[in-house]
Amino acid sequence: MINNRLKRYISIALMMISIISYAQAQKIDAVYSGIPWFDNYGNTVSAHGAGVTKEKDVYYLFGEFKSDDSIDFNGISCYSSKDLYNWTFEKMVLPVQDSGRLGPKRIGERPKVLKCPKTGEYVMFLHTDNLKYKDQCVGYATSKTINGTYTFQGPVLFDGKPIKKWDMGIFQDTDGSGYIVTHSGNLYKLNDDYKSVTSQVVKNMTGQCESPIIFKNEGVYFWLGSSLTSWERNDNYYFTATSLKGPWKSHGHFAPKGSLTWNSQCTFVLPVQGSKQTSFIYMGDRWSFPRQNSAATYVWQPLTVTKDSIYLPDFKQSWQINTETGEWSTKKIKGKIIDNTNTKEINYTGNWTQTKDEFSDSCANDKNASFSINFKGTQIGVYGVSRPNGGYAKVDIQDEKGKTIQTNIIEMYCKYPESSLKYLSPVLTKGNYKLVVSVVGAHGNWYTKNGTKFGGTDDFVSVDKIIIKK
Numbered sequence: 001m002i003n004n005r006l007k008r009y010i011s012i013a014l015m016m017i018s019i020i021s022y023a024q025a026q027k028i029d030a031v032y033s034g035i036p037w038f039d040n041y042g043n044t045v046s047a048h049g050a051g052v053t054k055e056k057d058v059y060y061l062f063g064e065f066k067s068d069d070s071i072d073f074n075g076i077s078c079y080s081s082k083d084l085y086n087w088t089f090e091k092m093v094l095p096v097q098d099s100g101r102l103g104p105k106r107i108g109e110r111p112k113v114l115k116c117p118k119t120g121e122y123v124m125f126l127h128t129d130n131l132k133y134k135d136q137c138v139g140y141a142t143s144k145t146i147n148g149t150y151t152f153q154g155p156v157l158f159d160g161k162p163i164k165k166w167d168m169g170i171f172q173d174t175d176g177s178g179y180i181v182t183h184s185g186n187l188y189k190l191n192d193d194y195k196s197v198t199s200q201v202v203k204n205m206t207g208q209c210e211s212p213i214i215f216k217n218e219g220v221y222f223w224l225g226s227s228l229t230s231w232e233r234n235d236n237y238y239f240t241a242t243s244l245k246g247p248w249k250s251h252g253h254f255a256p257k258g259s260l261t262w263n264s265q266c267t268f269v270l271p272v273q274g275s276k277q278t279s280f281i282y283m284g285d286r287w288s289f290p291r292q293n294s295a296a297t298y299v300w301q302p303l304t305v306t307k308d309s310i311y312l313p314d315f316k317q318s319w320q321i322n323t324e325t326g327e328w329s330t331k332k333i334k335g336k337i338i339d340n341t342n343t344k345e346i347n348y349t350g351n352w353t354q355t356k357d358e359f360s361d362s363c364a365n366d367k368n369a370s371f372s373i374n375f376k377g378t379q380i381g382v383y384g385v386s387r388p389n390g391g392y393a394k395v396d397i398q399d400e401k402g403k404t405i406q407t408n409i410i411e412m413y414c415k416y417p418e419s420s421l422k423y424l425s426p427v428l429t430k431g432n433y434k435l436v437v438s439v440v441g442a443h444g445n446w447y448t449k450n451g452t453k454f455g456g457t458d459d460f461v462s463v464d465k466i467i468i469k470k
Helices: 004-016 021-025
Strands: 048-055 058-064 076-081 088-094 106-115 122-130 137-143 151-155 168-172 178-182 186-190 196-202 210-217 220-226 237-241 249-253 265-273 278-286 297-305 318-321 328-330 336-339 347-349 362-364 370-377 379-386 392-399 404-411 418-424 431-439 445-447 453-455 461-463 465-469
Touching (some): 048 278, 058 106, 122 168, 168 210, 178 210, 210 265, 370 379, 379 431
Parallel strands (some): 048 106, 048 265
Antiparallel strands (some): 048 058, 076 088, 106 122, 122 137, 137 151, 210 220, 220 237, 237 249, 265 278, 318 328, 336 465, 347 370, 370 431, 379 461, 379 465, 392 404, 392 431, 445 453
């Protein structure tokens, strides 16, 4: 009998070899936030709670390979890119173990990788736990190469005991010293081999503070964190100090209040050091429980960093970063625009109605209600409105023979109404295609430990306009 672990590996392997016709044509031209990303195989990039490590001129993205079926540890994935737009799937660098802290029915989250200056070894740190989050500790794994298979070594020890914290991050200072940062404002200095902790630098600096991040700019340390709202997004906040020991000064939110950090939870800040400047990329997760593999997306934004403050002043749907110069710029999405009222080109089936609020989109929440459009080009995008009553939509692209070559699930939920790009297809070989978007008839709901309910209130799917790139 095939065990669950083998079934998981077979499923992943089959997915990875399902190369379809457009994979060869992939040339993504910008960072697009809040929509599915695709790797060189045409599969959705699954690397959540992630961190990025640069090796020479290549960026390696390490993250949680999520499942739509459970919250169980499903392995740590690795992707590589030179431009931060086009991602090559490397491998599952840390698979589910036969037993132990990262065995079946366990939790493994927020992987971050550092290269140890003393040993030249790559060390991955991550949160390990049981499914009830009652057995938390920081663990580590090692590899001789950055994209090799990492060997799980067990807990990181401090005074001979595991660090019993959950959400965690890492920081490497300019002198090569390594640190682990955890929720509730704790900071630990690593030994020079990065495999144990020598001292606790900061203890309980703040309450809560999940998904912690530390980065440094011009002698100032920035410490970012998130409130405790389970999978729901919230207004993230930050602290600064001129020494890791503190004192740490609270600055409040770094995105407009109520934006919920542009519907994301912080996971990493990536400095892109170029010949002309250093830009900082805010990396956030837009969780979509329970469909964390198919519908959860990423919010990457250029972060405004001054002497002792940071800010995400607005939401940039698409933008570019020059990894050689370090400069970034906005990128307008160009193409033929088709409004949702254009029934000559858009075919609606089921009960679709036009909203009467500040938006003029078409909405439906009856299961299997759909709209479709035939198009000729290389890429197609869908703009819609997310609301508290939003649910999941299924997106299919068919070739001219009617064969489905791409399927995705996208989410239309947000605590406040917001209009944005919801889907942009991979770059297709120029030809004739059909886009079909249908109502799944489901929405996400989840509960915190104290019983508070979060998530959508209905299954609505929205379309504002469609864009076709020739």
